[in-house]
Amino acid sequence: MSESVWLRADRPRRDAPPLTRERIVAEAVALLDEEGAGRLTMRRLAERLDTGSTTLYWHVKTKEDVLELALDHIFGDVPVPAPGPDRRRDVVELMSGWRRAMLDHPWSAAVLGGRPLLGPNVLARTDHLYAALASTGLSGPRVATAAYAVANYVIGSALMEVGARGGEADDSGAVAHLARHRDVYPSLAEHGRLSGDGWDAAFTEGLGCLLDGIARRTGRGD
Structure with missing residues (x-):
């Protein structure tokens, strides 16, 4: 498994970024809730966010990053x-x-x-x-x-x-x-x-x- 997303420094934000990590995570959780982990791909997530894969990869490197972030997000409600x-x-x-x-x-x-x-x-x-x-x-x-x-x-x-x-x-x-x-x-x-x-x-x-x-x-x- 690749290095945890939590162990990497955040990449510097571009001016007026069209996308935020918070928005990515919220949409990922919605996708996972609706369709399950088997349907989560970076391409499908980018489509739901109405953005390109290149923009998405600026914020998260892999699907594993997305899953780690999504898991931590839902446990924030505990x-x-x-x-x-x-x-x-x-x-x-x-x-x-x-x-x-x-x-x-x-x-x-x-x-x-x-x-x-x-x-x-x-x-x-x-x-x-x-x-x-x-x-x-x-x-x-x-x-x-x-x-x-x-x-x-x-x-x-x-x-x-x-x-x-x-x-x-x-x-x-x-x-x-x-x-x-x-x-x-x-x-x-x-x-x-x-x-x-x-x-x-x-x-x-x-x-x-x-x-x-x-x-x-x-x-x-x-």
Whole structure:
């Protein structure tokens, strides 16, 4: 992967530039929301911006630049809780907002992997997560380990939910398949599959289980 857009200095602006990075990112997010990451190309983005590819490349070098900028933009909508006495609540609120941002922009979870995520919005929220976890009594490498565990849980749950919701119209076929093969997959047939509002409750309970485990590592568990 090429060097992150966040590690390169901004190019000097031309006089009265016809295009801004902010406008490029807003249009890129709109395109991604409407059509998904597979349809994002520099040419299509330039067309939507009613400009030429040369002008677009003046502001962003590659499609990867655009994706990095778009990801950081959507995470800017995630509220950062004011630090309070209940840091576990802070983590739950922050991670719930992170999940909601990914569900509101279904393309995002699938393109997170392999990107450094060094934008200011992501870094500010990640720093808040680290601070909240450190305040529970974790220290050293365990802070990063816990942060990775929580972040990976949120990303994975969003990715699974986006995929499942995309195929919910055909979910009855999957249920019927498990019922027919109950003898082979008894636990799946008994406990069923998540759908509809069940995802919200499952996410909250799963995050709680994860945080309970982290708390026990610090001696503050129940």
